[in-house]
Amino acid sequence: MRTGAQIMWECLVREGVTDVFGYPGGAILPVYDAMLEFPIRHVLVRHEQGATHMADGYARASGRVGVAIATSGPGATNMVTGIATAMMDSSPIVCITGQVGSKLIGSDAFQETDITGITLPITKHNYLVTSAADVAPAVREAFAIARSGRPGPVLVDITKDAQQGSCEVDWAAAEPRLSEAQDEALPGDGDHREALALINAAKRPLILAGHGVMQSGAEREILALAERAQIPIAVTLLGIGGVPASHPLNLGMMGMHGEAWVNTAIMDADLLLALGMRFDDRVTGNLKTYALNARKIHVDIDRAELNKNVRVDVAIAGDLRATVAEWLPHVEKGARSAWLAQIDTLKGDAAVRDIQTLPDDGHLYAAHVINDLWRVTGGHALVVTDVGQHQMWEAQYYKHDSSRSLITSGGLGTMGFALPAAIGAKIARPDAEVWVVAGDGGFQMTMAELATAMQEQLDINVAIINNGYLGMVRQWQEFFYDKRYAATPLSGPDFVKLAEAFGAWAAAVTRRSEVVDAVNAARRQPRTAVIDFRVEQEDTVYPMVPAGADLHKMIRRPSPLVETGAD
């Protein structure tokens, strides 16, 4: 006989879980008590939101399911933001929450919250487990669901009596049995021959590569397709890293802050091959004018994404890697030199506006910091960003050559994500050089997790891009609200003193000439290091497609040498 709590841990061990992120409380105490008997590392977080972001960062860095644990009531509700973040970005995590005793459910007992109700629309699925016998089937199914198809979060809410009760477990019977409910005639039954005919006939094809490239492990297949047919590639924010940034066919990031040549290429293309991406409004701009010249092929594991935002000619539901592998032998070798030359021309114009050409004028620009960080780390760091201007500069100036080397909250845009997600990533990949790139606003949302990093003795590097503003919102106010900076000027603590108080190494940088040394000093530190980069305050992310505008109608960088947009 084993208790429900023991069964839960045994399930985790059987799923190959080695690390969990959590925070105890009354309703989850039996689980915590049983934990001591199992070979699993528990990372004590400082806020349950942190636990979910850590599990998420862990999952994104490794491809394995991340696990977060919390108590009932406030512990569970604190997880909501992290669960929604994982849902939007298809990140496989399993959240275990304690619940009041099953007899008390519905009575408004102390710390009772209907967390399965609350998380219903932001999980792939969730369970309320009220007896020890149901623990194993639910937890095992939760893992299967989290990692299958389009990955995502699953929550298992276990009542205290279910944790305490005992039963025998028949592990064979607890094998997850997911009904493979499928319907061949749903959207996604697109004809592969039609897709191939479109690809082979296209004169100006473009691959739009998203997060699905990494999720399905299709990195090599996508490159092979691009190289064989000489098709250039544009990536989404979450697609960064799926194709090496230095590959000549990789044009870079598309969308709201994508480079002009990328967005123009999308509008000029005669065929878009959307692979593992979902035509989010951040990448399409105005849908009425979006890529009107292009036929469209869409491959996604999630049928519900097909023909959702953009009508396509061929919609294929399925695993991206398998689909492209099936295509490859039938894809004709192509040259497409005219098309590539056309894009090169666009690029030539934009390249002179680049940050690199800007001489040191004594100011510290965020773009320079990122550019130096990229050079010093040789492009090999695993960077985890927060949300805001710094996030976009990271995406533009850090050239990611390897898969799963940029972790960022794309779909939900969750400030406060970076530091905890980086902790999870570092625990998943201890050998990786992990850098947090966060704004002064977002960092202050979850900076308490520095204590977690210290307690776990993690060697994480944190670059705070400190502009004294909620910069991205300020930028919108600058462009669209007549520079009325309502509630965006932001003060902060002395980040150096703060980090030191946590026991971390810290430095502040105010000049461009100091960036490289500071980055190197942080890298040499075997413990958590924080650098406060005090950057230009009213800097602007260019280019920018205003929300709802046509994709190619971007606000460009102002002039060849002025990157900052200081007007």
Place this chain on the structure above:
Amino acid sequence: MVHTFVVYVDNKPGVLNRVASLFRRRAFNIESLTVGHTEQPGVSRMTVVVDTDAYGARRLEANLYKLVPVRRVDDITAAPSIVRDLALIKVASTGEARTHVMQLVDVYRARVVDVSPESLVIEATGTEDKIDSLVEVLRPYGVMEMVRTGRIAMARGTARALRPAEPLSGDLIADDLSIGSV
């Protein structure tokens, strides 16, 4: 266009909530939803009526399949099918009016299932149209109370219902993104 879906789900707590929540979350308006047991133990059957275009119907179906307890979804909109609604209607009727009401009940092949000095309760089954029209003719006598089950439907014959052959058309889910934000 009005679409009728038959959705087979595991008969577990909370499943109705999951299905209803999906419609709400994806901004589909449910015109009617009924749920009940089927010939198979452990499986419930829902009939859901939704007004949406062809693309919306497909997307809805794909989303329904993403719910773990959903086993099968049939869009029987275009299939030859039997569609029924059941209503209980309490009508004020005394004296002469009572005779008139009874005659109407006969014409509509409905039944009187309760009689009291001031009122009658009428049970009617049929298509929604038929019941709508019965309600209309009863209204002048004073409909005191009414309850309707909403649509239940079953495809005729044994072939699995085919999806409607209507051409794919319809509005984009969000064609005005200018309200986008930071």
